[in-house]
Amino acid sequence: MGAARIPSRQAEVWRRLTEVNDPELDEPVTEMGFVERAEVTSDGSVEIDFRLPTYWCSPNFAFLMLDGVRKALDQLSWSPAYRVKLHDHMFAEEVNRGMEAGKTFGDIFAELAEDQDLGALRETFRMKAFKRRQEAVLRGLRQHGLTDREILAMDLPAYDVARFEPGEAANQKPRYRAALLERYPDRRTDDPVFVTWEGQRIPPAALGAHLAELRGVRVNMEFNGALCRGLKQTRYKELDVVDGEPTLVDFIMNRVPARAAPTA
Incomplete structure (x- = not known):
């Protein structure tokens, strides 16, 4: 080649x-x-x-x-x-x-x-991703000044023309669209964009409670992500661990000694 x-x-x-x-x-x-x-x-x-x-x-x-x-x-x-x-x-x-x-x-x-059941596990993770992406876009639309009624009335054409400042909502907008169409491939273009994972409409009066549920999913995922990054960063520094593989507690409590710099 x-x-x-x-x-x-x-x-x-x-x-x-x-x-x-x-x-x-x-x-x-x-x-x-x-x-x-x-x-x-x-x-x-x-x-x-x-x-x-x-x-x-x-x-x-x-x-x-x-x-x-x-x-x-x-x-x-x-x-x-x-x-x-x-x-x-x-x-x-x-x-x-x-x-x-x-x-x-x-x-x-x-x-x-x-x-x-790996199929069930995949489905659980798909659900969490759907909710996390949806929450970011919903918060972005609220911050953009739309009312809850306007947000929940959006269909796919209206969703596609919505614009955000660079940030989490803008990043998650195409990803939520992909998750929605993967979950409901036969939906009509005039169907509401924001529905529950089960496909139910969200009444405007219930959006606050719905967002609170989604926030719990996001916080859990963000915590796991931060922990995961920290573990990887700490694990693959040069370590001098005498007694074998460090434990999770060692990482979290920062009790893993770093290798001393080599002397001349």
Whole structure:
């Protein structure tokens, strides 16, 4: 492959990876720092190094993210061979060995995943993402001066022309649209944009209580996201841990000693 093609393909790889979300946090794995390396090699193949924030991250969560990475790589325009390597996870050896043997992620995690219905788990995370995105847009419209009645009467054409200042509402506007259409693909364009996860209309008088419920979802996700980032940042500093893997309490209480700087 010509060297001139590598940068454009490299950019395409990263663009696809930004579409893969941490399912629990609804944030791109690239922004969370989980993708440590994504490289297009000279023969056009792709190599990915993936690292989660803790050694004990749920194998179910690992499966959902790695499966998202696989689907992203399958959409690359030149259909390359690829290698995804999971690092520093309690099941990294089994996962990497399975991938090298050509097994699918489903085959690998059928034995490793906890006793949960992954389909139900996906649906739970989709619901949380729907609510978090909706709450950001609703708050943005309120801040923009629209009344609750005007907001809840919006259909898709009105929604599409709404504009926000740069910020969370602007970022979440297209993402909420995508979540709404994924949840209700057969909806009419004149149907209300803002409905509950179950598809029920929200009366204007109930919007305050609805937002309070959504706020609880967001706060929980933001807390988990901050904890996740902190764990990853602390874990992968140079550490000198004598007695093995630090515990969650060690990280939270900042009791993990840093490695002393080398002396001349």
